[in-house]
Amino acid sequence: MANIKPLVALPPMIFAALAALFYFGMFRDDPDALPSAVAGQPAPAVAVTPLGDKVSFDAASLRAPGVKLVNFWASWCAPCRVEHPVLEQLAAEGVTIYGVNYKDEGDKALGFLRELGDPYVAVGADASGRMALDWGLYGVPETFVIDGQGTVVLRFAGPITRSVLENTIRPAIAEAGGS
Numbered sequence: 001m002a003n004i005k006p007l008v009a010l011p012p013m014i015f016a017a018l019a020a021l022f023y024f025g026m027f028r029d030d031p032d033a034l035p036s037a038v039a040g041q042p043a044p045a046v047a048v049t050p051l052g053d054k055v056s057f058d059a060a061s062l063r064a065p066g067v068k069l070v071n072f073w074a075s076w077c078a079p080c081r082v083e084h085p086v087l088e089q090l091a092a093e094g095v096t097i098y099g100v101n102y103k104d105e106g107d108k109a110l111g112f113l114r115e116l117g118d119p120y121v122a123v124g125a126d127a128s129g130r131m132a133l134d135w136g137l138y139g140v141p142e143t144f145v146i147d148g149q150g151t152v153v154l155r156f157a158g159p160i161t162r163s164v165l166e167n168t169i170r171p172a173i174a175e176a177g178g179s
Contacts, residue, residue: 077140
């Protein structure tokens with residue numbers, strides 16, 4: 001019977017520890033933000049293969065003057081469809097956007113762009129997901145704001161909605177030196 005008493009105290013101790021963890025977790029700066037090891041660092045390596053006859057890009061493209069976005073997407077990704085009109089709007093405004101098609105079939109990816117429009121100045125395929133790993137991707141869509149020296153200013157995981165555009169992406173573009 002002496003062995004049972006310590007076990008009786010275990011559930012309340014576990015509950016108290018979890019309650020404390022949840023309580024203190026509520027006071028984080030941005031509870032929806034995912035950590036990024038690349039923010040403030042030079043953009044990781046670019047390792048894409050051509051997507052059909054689309055113009056591709058490389059690491060030098062990301063170091064070129066001007067603010068640019070790198071957007072990871074896939075034709076099978078429903079949130080990518082949701083954010084696509086916002087990317088089209090940014091492209092129409094003159095924002096340079098590079099696309100990385102993630103673990104997708106080339107024909108389906110090209111069909112996606114034919115159907116919804118192509119906001120990318122250049123696009124490449126990451127069929128194996130290797131580039132995504134180097135960039136610390138959690139999933140698609142994800143978008144990175146890159147400054148004119150090739151430094152990552154912001155990593156945003158999830159679809160860019162109108163609200164995200166105004167409250168997160170545009171301020172990051174301004175911080176990176178864009179308008």
